[in-house]
Amino acid sequence: MRAEVIAVGTEILLGQIVNSDARFLSEELASLGIDVYYHTVVGDNRDRVEEAFAAARARSELIIFTGGLGPTADDLTKETVAEALGLELKLDQAWLEKLKGFYASLNRPMPPQNVKQALIPRGARLLYNDNGTAPGVYIEKAPWTVILLPGPPRELIPMFRDRVSPLLREKAGSVTIRSRVVKIIGMGESAVEEQVADLVQQQNPTVAPLAHNFEVHLRITAKGSSEEETRALISRVDEELGRRLGPYIYGRDQDTLEKVVGRLLAAGGMTLAVAESCTGGRLADLITNVPGSSRYFLGGVAAYSNEVKEKVLGVEKALLEAEGAVSRGVAEAMASGVRRLLGADYGIGVTGVAGPDGGTAAKPVGLVCLALAGEGFCRSREIFFPGKREAVKGRSAAAALNLLRQELLEGV
Amino acid sequence: MRAEVIAVGTEILLGQIVNSDARFLSEELASLGIDVYYHTVVGDNRDRVEEAFAAARARSELIIFTGGLGPTADDLTKETVAEALGLELKLDQAWLEKLKGFYASLNRPMPPQNVKQALIPRGARLLYNDNGTAPGVYIEKAPWTVILLPGPPRELIPMFRDRVSPLLREKAGSVTIRSRVVKIIGMGESAVEEQVADLVQQQNPTVAPLAHNFEVHLRITAKGSSEEETRALISRVDEELGRRLGPYIYGRDQDTLEKVVGRLLAAGGMTLAVAESCTGGRLADLITNVPGSSRYFLGGVAAYSNEVKEKVLGVEKALLEAEGAVSRGVAEAMASGVRRLLGADYGIGVTGVAGPDGGTAAKPVGLVCLALAGEGFCRSREIFFPGKREAVKGRSAAAALNLLRQELLEGV
Numbered sequence: 138m139r140a141e142v143i144a145v146g147t148e149i150l151l152g153q154i155v156n157s158d159a160r161f162l163s164e165e166l167a168s169l170g171i172d173v174y175y176h177t178v179v180g181d182n183r184d185r186v187e188e189a190f191a192a193a194r195a196r197s198e199l200i201i202f203t204g205g206l207g208p209t210a211d212d213l214t215k216e217t218v219a220e221a222l223g224l225e226l227k228l229d230q231a232w233l234e235k236l237k238g239f240y241a242s243l244n245r246p247m248p249p250q251n252v253k254q255a256l257i258p259r260g261a262r263l264l265y266n267d268n269g270t271a272p273g274v275y276i277e278k279a280p281w282t283v284i285l286l287p288g289p290p291r292e293l294i295p296m297f298r299d300r301v302s303p304l305l306r307e308k309a310g311s312v313t314i315r316s317r318v319v320k321i322i323g324m325g326e327s328a329v330e331e332q333v334a335d336l337v338q339q340q341n342p343t344v345a346p347l348a349h350n351f352e353v354h355l356r357i358t359a360k361g362s363s364e365e366e367t368r369a370l371i372s373r374v375d376e377e378l379g380r381r382l383g384p385y386i387y388g389r390d391q392d393t394l395e396k397v398v399g400r401l402l403a404a405g406g407m408t409l410a411v412a413e414s415c416t417g418g419r420l421a422d423l424i425t426n427v428p429g430s431s432r433y434f435l436g437g438v439a440a441y442s443n444e445v446k447e448k449v450l451g452v453e454k455a456l457l458e459a460e461g462a463v464s465r466g467v468a469e470a471m472a473s474g475v476r477r478l479l480g481a482d483y484g485i486g487v488t489g490v491a492g493p494d495g496g497t498a499a500k501p502v503g504l505v506c507l508a509l510a511g512e513g514f515c516r517s518r519e520i521f522f523p524g525k526r527e528a529v530k531g532r533s534a535a536a537a538l539n540l541l542r543q544e545l546l547e548g549v
Numbered sequence: 550m551r552a553e554v555i556a557v558g559t560e561i562l563l564g565q566i567v568n569s570d571a572r573f574l575s576e577e578l579a580s581l582g583i584d585v586y587y588h589t590v591v592g593d594n595r596d597r598v599e600e601a602f603a604a605a606r607a608r609s610e611l612i613i614f615t616g617g618l619g620p621t622a623d624d625l626t627k628e629t630v631a632e633a634l635g636l637e638l639k640l641d642q643a644w645l646e647k648l649k650g651f652y653a654s655l656n657r658p659m660p661p662q663n664v665k666q667a668l669i670p671r672g673a674r675l676l677y678n679d680n681g682t683a684p685g686v687y688i689e690k691a692p693w694t695v696i697l698l699p700g701p702p703r704e705l706i707p708m709f710r711d712r713v714s715p716l717l718r719e720k721a722g723s724v725t726i727r728s729r730v731v732k733i734i735g736m737g738e739s740a741v742e743e744q745v746a747d748l749v750q751q752q753n754p755t756v757a758p759l760a761h762n763f764e765v766h767l768r769i770t771a772k773g774s775s776e777e778e779t780r781a782l783i784s785r786v787d788e789e790l791g792r793r794l795g796p797y798i799y800g801r802d803q804d805t806l807e808k809v810v811g812r813l814l815a816a817g818g819m820t821l822a823v824a825e826s827c828t829g830g831r832l833a834d835l836i837t838n839v840p841g842s843s844r845y846f847l848g849g850v851a852a853y854s855n856e857v858k859e860k861v862l863g864v865e866k867a868l869l870e871a872e873g874a875v876s877r878g879v880a881e882a883m884a885s886g887v888r889r890l891l892g893a894d895y896g897i898g899v900t901g902v903a904g905p906d907g908g909t910a911a912k913p914v915g916l917v918c919l920a921l922a923g924e925g926f927c928r929s930r931e932i933f934f935p936g937k938r939e940a941v942k943g944r945s946a947a948a949a950l951n952l953l954r955q956e957l958l959e960g961v
Binding site (some may be wrong): 149151152161164177180185192316325328330345346348356413418419425428431441445448449478524525526 | 591651701831847852854
């Protein structure tokens, strides 16, 4: 079954609100195994709503409208749809009574224009609205199913879940669609793409790469006749990805790099301290976004000036002068220094040139040194991250977390 | 000029992301005086992109595509649009060199499929991408203007503002529309709205309130027949806002709170150090997002555990035991401690309950103590911020910056 969503609302075309109803409906429809092929947004204009509806009827069987069910003159979704389908509007007496009761409870007379909210196309099913005065409408007119929903999410969401979803589940029959997102760090989008080119060509499951912040995500989507079959299809591809990209895969779905590292630290009963120069607090901020991070994160030092590196972290002046603040030696001294200072099991040190100024030929903007210190070892690496200041900070923080993740995994 | 926005991306139709690009573009186009009549979303499918483009050409003069400009096989916006307009794709040698340079800087060969990102329809203008490998494309083919933009907002937003907006401003012709955003901190959205209710009713300039992160922004938009007239209209309203909201207004347009505070520090030749508990590095991260912040920011300590507060910042154990880690006393000791430790002119201390756990009846989630220490003074306040963990962190960091801003302004 091909589906599409048509939102009616000038406020979306003015950019005043985002079309979150379409996102919600698409996600729900996908989980019912119904493919959504189009989203359209049109203003509160009869001709354009009519035109959008005609285009939709020519290509889809399920058409869901959102918005334009209010009492005012520019709310015209119901009227336009009914006319296009040749259905007369009839007064729904029960809804009219409900509306009157609602206004009576406010000690106000019902405004006369609200009567139109109780009009329903002949033969259609009224969808009860628990959170507003506009009922939804469910129309079966072969070959189409047309559903009209109110625009406000607090009315639309429960109406869809409680009243529409059960009806569609019956229609959609037995197909189940599920997705899983596999998350990769430390490898660029095209490099990932090369590794999985053949999988991206497949039809079921599909594999779609997506660059997300400083990571690459691969979305596996499968269709099957049962939950079990669908999951099995996904797992097979997931295992194949594991074979190809193993150490670069850090998690799935709701995982974030900082959550995964936190879980590994907590599982091993280990603690962490960080010393940051170019990331300037970003790394500590990410780590402490995770609820419960106080169990394993002792704290950090944002050592922005050389004086702080010396005085607080104990980095030697001679080392700073000989190798420069951006060097593997200084990163190591920062990692060891903060580990010792806070008495942590692991210490991370990050120093680099975030830009836009401060770069030189030998040490350009984007050059970053990362170090990890633990019991009896301290190692470091130098990486180059292209991009602007905030990207350099973000990529450096992610790479530092990944360095620790790799260490913790080796210990497992 | 009729405009519409076509987003190409299966992830939107699956409900995995919301179409925020369309919202952004609509708002920007509205401020240029260009009417947007449709949004469409189609998947990464050549036939459907072609069909959507044909429908758009039949009804609009300005057509903006988002997404589908990546290096992979299912990125096909550019190819489809070029073919529909009968334009051959040509290699842009300069962009190819840029791509090669980018990969060379990573010490990696450029994946062969990335070459297609350097292909541009003949006669089109390449739109430079400062934040990614996909350039945008600007095509004039009478009667249409067709613009292709990359999907990720961090690439699309600056490209539109810096490269597309000036071109469209010229086309939009003789009416000048200008906006100015007045930025407010320390006052809630409804409180601001009450103060400006009469201005929001006006037609020219319009005043639109917008909650943005932990701030309230008021966008003043004026239409006039000249740049001068438009600016005068805006300035009159801006001055009125100054009279009503004076001390709560921290800046305008591109200003951020951290930039404004940085300018004030730099102007006074003053330095800053921060001690963070509940914000866990967020404050230092914000401060160091500003290029050149090393001139006034010495560093910070994320003191997540009580041991760190004692050992590194010198907060007394007796104080921690008597008042608890979340108290004005401890915030003051942290502020003074970090100021002394790093030898800064100002020290900030932040401690609070970020949640979701750790709250008590006396000290609930959202309770935050902020302190500012300077030469001969140290003062603090207790604030309650409702919201989730990340919101509590963000609001606390913003309030801490605002505390320092007020101090620096009094000194002026």
